[in-house]
Structure formats: structure tokens, C-alpha cells
Amino acid sequence: MIDARNVRKTFGSFAALNDVSLNIAEGELVALLGPSGSGKTTLLRILGGLEFPDSGSVLFDGGDATLVSARDRHVGFVFQHYALFRHMTVFDNVAFGLKVRSRKERPSKAEIAERVHHLLSMVQLDGLALRYPSQLSGGQRQRVALARALAIQPRVLLLDEPFGALDAQVRKELRRWLRRLHDELKITGVFVTHDQEEALEVADRVVVMNQGRIEQIGTPTEIYDQPATPFVYQFLGNVNALPCRIRGGQAEIGPLVMPAPSYAGVADAAGVAFVRPHDLLLSRPGEGGGSFAVVRHVSVLGAVVRVELSLGEHIIEAETSRQRHAELELAPGQRVLLWPRQARFFLRDGWEGTTLESREELARTSAML
Amino acid sequence: MTATKSSVIPGFGPTLGYTLFYLGLIVLIPLAALFFRAAGMGWEQFVQAAFAPRVLAAYRLSFGGALLAAMINVVAGLLVAWVLVRYDFPGRKFFDAIVDLPFALPTAVAGIALTAIYAPNGWVGQFLKPLGIKVAFTPLGVVVAMVFIGLPFVVRTVQPVLQDLEVEHEEVAVSLGAGRWQIFRMIILPAVFPALVTGFALAFARALGEYGSVIFIAGNMPGVSEIAPLLIVTKLEQYDYAGATAIAVVMLVASFILLLVINTLQKWHSNRLGAV
Numbered sequence: 001m002i003d004a005r006n007v008r009k010t011f012g013s014f015a016a017l018n019d020v021s022l023n024i025a026e027g028e029l030v031a032l033l034g035p036s037g038s039g040k041t042t043l044l045r046i047l048g049g050l051e052f053p054d055s056g057s058v059l060f061d062g063g064d065a066t067l068v069s070a071r072d073r074h075v076g077f078v079f080q081h082y083a084l085f086r087h088m089t090v091f092d093n094v095a096f097g098l099k100v101r102s103r104k105e106r107p108s109k110a111e112i113a114e115r116v117h118h119l120l121s122m123v124q125l126d127g128l129a130l131r132y133p134s135q136l137s138g139g140q141r142q143r144v145a146l147a148r149a150l151a152i153q154p155r156v157l158l159l160d161e162p163f164g165a166l167d168a169q170v171r172k173e174l175r176r177w178l179r180r181l182h183d184e185l186k187i188t189g190v191f192v193t194h195d196q197e198e199a200l201e202v203a204d205r206v207v208v209m210n211q212g213r214i215e216q217i218g219t220p221t222e223i224y225d226q227p228a229t230p231f232v233y234q235f236l237g238n239v240n241a242l243p244c245r246i247r248g249g250q251a252e253i254g255p256l257v258m259p260a261p262s263y264a265g266v267a268d269a270a271g272v273a274f275v276r277p278h279d280l281l282l283s284r285p286g287e288g289g290g291s292f293a294v295v296r297h298v299s300v301l302g303a304v305v306r307v308e309l310s311l312g313e314h315i316i317e318a319e320t321s322r323q324r325h326a327e328l329e330l331a332p333g334q335r336v337l338l339w340p341r342q343a344r345f346f347l348r349d350g351w352e353g354t355t356l357e358s359r360e361e362l363a364r365t366s367a368m369l
Numbered sequence: 370m371t372a373t374k375s376s377v378i379p380g381f382g383p384t385l386g387y388t389l390f391y392l393g394l395i396v397l398i399p400l401a402a403l404f405f406r407a408a409g410m411g412w413e414q415f416v417q418a419a420f421a422p423r424v425l426a427a428y429r430l431s432f433g434g435a436l437l438a439a440m441i442n443v444v445a446g447l448l449v450a451w452v453l454v455r456y457d458f459p460g461r462k463f464f465d466a467i468v469d470l471p472f473a474l475p476t477a478v479a480g481i482a483l484t485a486i487y488a489p490n491g492w493v494g495q496f497l498k499p500l501g502i503k504v505a506f507t508p509l510g511v512v513v514a515m516v517f518i519g520l521p522f523v524v525r526t527v528q529p530v531l532q533d534l535e536v537e538h539e540e541v542a543v544s545l546g547a548g549r550w551q552i553f554r555m556i557i558l559p560a561v562f563p564a565l566v567t568g569f570a571l572a573f574a575r576a577l578g579e580y581g582s583v584i585f586i587a588g589n590m591p592g593v594s595e596i597a598p599l600l601i602v603t604k605l606e607q608y609d610y611a612g613a614t615a616i617a618v619v620m621l622v623a624s625f626i627l628l629l630v631i632n633t634l635q636k637w638h639s640n641r642l643g644a645v
Binding site: 145 | 537538540543544546548559
């Protein structure tokens with residue numbers, strides 16, 4: 001349905017998009033996920049015709065739309081700060097796209113009214129048609145913006161951080177509601193977000209972007225369970241990034257040695273091991289395998305228990321259940337056995353430059369969870 | 370009105386008292402003196418002084434010219450402000466500063482300069498003369514001077530509002546299929562309308578009271594190109610204080626009513642927006 005091919009865009013000397021290709025199927029809801037400056041908004045604006053690529057092309061239903069202006073593209077845009085027309089009532093805001101049509105294509109007044117009221121009831125705003133945007137809450141405003149975009153029956157709905165300006169509770173509600181609405185209308189949608197939880201929860205497919213490139217495209221499960229790059233690992237979810245040495249098919253993280261069969265041909269190289277906290281198994285000495293680690297700190301966070309351990313000179317974060325915590329009687333200073341159920345290794349060469357920044361992102365995203 | 374909630378500056382009583390005292394001292398007392406003076410002359414005498422044919426013609430020119438000039442300034446000022454805000458071009462800062470010159474220039478200097486340019490043998494006047502257009506020493510010249518001095522008022526009131534306009538509004542409108550003219554008429558104009566009205570009112574008031582620059586270019590032919598403020602000065606020079614105050618009172622009342630109407634219009638507009 002939408003096909004972006006080898007899109008490049010620079011602003012001055014800053015490469016916002018660097019050879020990005022993306023295919024979006026009819027009826028799909030896709031999330032563009034990435035840190036700020038990753039090019040996700042630029043890509044969205046190019047899809048919507050608000051920005052034009054320096055090279056590459058954008059196809060809509062197979063037809064070249066690269067240079068088609070936003071006006072003729074029939075896309076619905078929803079902005080983070082709603083961009084409602086302040087001097088118009090809710091009704092006039094929603095009706096705007098219909099009223100500006102040429103006389104030939106414009107529906108009659110009665111038809112417009114009917115359509116607007118239908119849309120307003122769909123976004124659960126019946127009865128607010130005559131209010132002004134300033135009299136609405138943030139969540140209501142965003143729903144008006146959505147109804148306004150849907151009024152022109154767009155081929156695609158493009159949403160730029162649609163829930164970014166709302167508080168956590170409303171945001172959660174609204175994104176479930178968006179998902180339901182999408183399932184009902186089957187409209188093709190693309191939304192930009194820097195919130196991984198939002199992307200994983202709402203989207204059919206997630207496009208992870210970093211520094212003007214696509215790092216990975218996949219379903220939320222694929223993205224979370226099989227991150228393709230160190231960046232995706234760090235950007236999605238909490239993860240331990242541990243320096244290691246890779247020698248002849250094995251990875252050594254301090255005293256811990258794990259099999260790394262895909263690197264069998266590597267004689268000796270520096271690498272980094274990525275282990276999710278919930279993939280770390282803890283057991284009493286003598287009861288399981290792995291290496292010894294010392295508990296440094298234990299914090300109980302609702303259903304899960306977060307344990308900070310030191311393994312050699314590394315600090316590792318593990319997550320375990322309340323029950324397991326009770327069995328092990330974890331306390332600072334205690335020696336436990338540590339074994340990663342699952343880990344992934346990357347050689348340091350080639351991506352070192354990209355991680356410094358993503359480390360900060362990691363700190364931010366884990367703070368948000 | 371009573372004090373509502375707590376405000377930044379404490380003490381509703383003292384602040385209101387100060388405001389009224391200040392306004393009274395600076396604005397109301399001199400104006401009241403004007404009315405007392407006029408009231409002392411008797412109704413018949415007042416009508417004779419304030420509504421003589423020559424005076425009526427002067428009102429027409431003053432109010433008509435000021436209204437026309439303010440209208441021209443609204444259009445031209447919006448355009449100037451738009452260009453200064455939306456485009457980046459070499460010398461933008463320079464042009465931005467030039468806008469304020471009519472504020473700063475002594476009005477007599479402006480009048481002499483305008484006369485020199487628009488006189489039949491002036492830089493611009495010599496090209497208009499063959500076309501049969503006379504600017505200097507005609508009512509048209511009066512309007513030109515009034516446009517000149519009023520421009521900065523419109524530009525400076527509209528400019529900050531244009532600056533704060535979010536481009537996203539226009540982008541949304543485009544994506545919904547609106548054309549340029551529709552966007553201007555339905556999105557931009559309503560947003561800058563209150564500022565335009567304020568600018569209009571300021572430019573109008575300034576043009577109405579303008580004396581220095583207008584009298585040089587007007588030629589001051591009684592009944593044709595003579596403005597009301599000049600008439601007042603003329604009467605004063607003839608020691609006809611009562612006549613001068615009579616004209617002044619009429620101008621004052623008329624401009625007060627006009628400004629009141631403009632303010633009400635603006636209030637009505639911002640109420641309609643549900644005042645954010």
C-alpha cells in the first residue's frame with residue numbers, strides 16, 4: 001500500500017534519513033520507534049507529503065507519490081499537540097476537511113452534519129460538537145483531532161507522537177482505544193513514538209529507527225525477543241550489556257563461560273553480551289549451574305523482585321519472582337549461582353560508535369518502565 | 370467589582386486607587402477641562418462653532434482619511450509583518466528596524482519629506498503628474514501622510530501574533546485538502562484578527578490626531594484639504610479658545626465612540642473563542 005524506497009533526506013549537514021526503505025501493507029498499524037533525532041518524524045512527514053525526500057521515492061498503491069503535495073495525498077494527520085483550530089467549534093474542526101472541498105465534490109450541509117456527528121460518536125464525543133477546543137481536556141482534544149483526520153476518509157492515518165502530550169493514565173486509555181478503533185475501521189496507520197511500551201502494545205509491526213536508519217522491522221514479539229542489533233536490544237526493554245571475550249565458539253563474561261556457536265570461527269575478539277534481567281536464573285550454591293555472583297541489593301517492585309549482583313567486576317541486574325525470592329531468601333552479601341537462560345553476543349567491531357548514545361537511552365527507557 | 374482570589378500584586382484597594390488617580394491626573398482632568406470650557410459657551414454658540422460647513426468638511430477629511438489610512442495599513446501592515454516573520458532574506462533585520470522609523474521621526478520632518486517626494490516636481494510626483502494624479506496639497510496627500518505614520522502600529526501588533534502561529538495548523542489544513550486562500554481565510558486571518566483590530570484602532574487614532582506631517586503635505590485649502598486638528602490650531606491662533614474647544618469636544622466624543630465600538634468588536638471576538 002505504501003512503499004518508501006531508498007529515501008534520503010538531509011537538513012543542512014544533518015542526515016535525517018539515510019537510505020530508508022519501508023513497506024506498509026493495507027490495513028496495517030505500524031509504529032516508527034526510536035530516540036529523538038532518529039528520523040522517525042521526518043519519515044512520517046515524507047509519507048504525508050509535508051516534506052519531500054532528497055532522493056528515493058514514495059509509492060501509494062503502486063503509483064509514484066513522491067512529489068504529490070499533502071493536499072492531494074489524502075492522508076489524515078494527527079499531531080502531538082492536536083493542532084486544533086482554536087477559533088472553530090469541535091463540529092467545525094471535524095467538518096473542515098469536507099467544507100474546503102470544491103463545490104462539485106462537497107457533500108451537502110446535511111450530509112456533512114450527519115458525517116460529523118457519526119464521527120463524533122465514534123470518538124465518544126457526542127454532545128460536545130458546539131464546544132471550543134479550549135473547553136476540552138487533552139484526551140478529548142486528541143480525539144477531535146483524530147475525528148477531523150478521519151473525516152476525509154484518508155487512505156492512511158499518520159500520527160506524530162499522538163499521545164505524547166497526555167498524562168500517563170489518559171495515554172494508556174487512549175492507546176487501547178486507538179487499537180480498538182483501528183481494528184474496527186481497518187484503516188492503514190503509521191504512528192511515531194519514542195515510547196517502546198506504546199509501540200509494542202498498539203502496533204502490528206514495529207520499525208525501530210536510529211540515526212536515520214532502520215535498525216529492525218518486525219512484530220512486537222520479534223522485536224522484543226530477537227533484537228537484530230545491539231541498539232534494538234538496548235532501546236527495547238531493560239537489558240544487561242556486559243563486555244565479554246569471544247574465543248572459539250565461547251563467550252566469557254568474567255568467570256561465566258557460555259556457548260556462542262555462531263562465533264565458532266572467531267579466535268579471540270572483544271564482544272558484548274546482552275542478557276535480559278528476567279532471563280537470569282538464580283539458584284543456591286550446589287543446586288544448579290552457572291557462576292558465583294554476590295547479591296548487592298534487593299528491591300521488591302510489586303510482582304517482581306529486582307536483584308543487583310556483582311559477577312567478577314561486572315554489575316548485573318536480574319529479575320525474579322516473589323516466590324523465588326522467598327525460596328532463596330536473597331539478601332545483600334549472599335553468594336548465589338547465576339545462569340543466563342538466554343543471551344546474545346555481538347562483536348565490538350563495527351557498532352561501538354553507536355552505543356554510547358544508546359546507553360543513555362537505555363537509562364531513560366528503563367526509568368520509564 | 371471585588372477583588373477575586375489573590376493576585377501577584379497585593380492590595381486591590383491601593384492598586385485600584387492608584388490606577389484611578391493616575392488615569393485621572395494624566396487623562397481625565399485635562400479632558401474634563403475641555404468639556405467645562407466648551408460647556409461655558411452656550412448651546413447655540415457651540416453648534417455654530419462645532420458644525421459650521423468649513424468645520425464639517427474638516428471632520429469629514431479627518432475621520433474619512435484616518436479610516437481609509439487605517440484600512441490601507443491593515444492590509445499593507447499584515448503583508449509587511451507576514452514577510453518579516455515568514456521569510457528569511459538578507460537585510461531582514463534592517464527592514465524590520467525601518468518599520469519603526471515613522472514612530473521616531475519628528476512629524477514635521479516626515480511631512481516635509483513626503484511633500485518633497487509627492488510634490489508635482491518631486492521624485493514620485495513627477496511621474497504621477499502626467500497620469501493626472503495629484504498627491505501633494507490634496508486630500509490624497511493627507512491620506513498618504515496618515516498611512517505613513519500609522520504603518521508601524523499595525524506591523525508591531527500583528528507581528529508577534531504571526532510569530533506565535535503554529536505551522537502545524539497550516540499543515541493540518543493542507544493535509545485536509547485546503548488551498549492557500551482557504552488556509553489564509555479560515556486559519557490565519559481568524560488567528561490574527563484581534564491583533565489586526567488593535568492595530569487598526571491604534572493606526573486610526575494616531576492618524577486622527579496627527580498634525581505635524583499632514584499639514585505640510587495637505588496644502589490646507591479650507592473645505593478641501595484642511596484637517597480638523599489644523600482648524601483647532603487656527604482657532605487658537607485667533608484667540609478663539611471657545612471655538613477650538615468646541616471642535617475638540619466633537620472629535621473627542623466621536624473618536625471615543627469609534628474606539629469603543631472597535632474594542633467591543635474585539636471583546637466579542639475573543640469571547641467567541643472561549644478565551645483560552
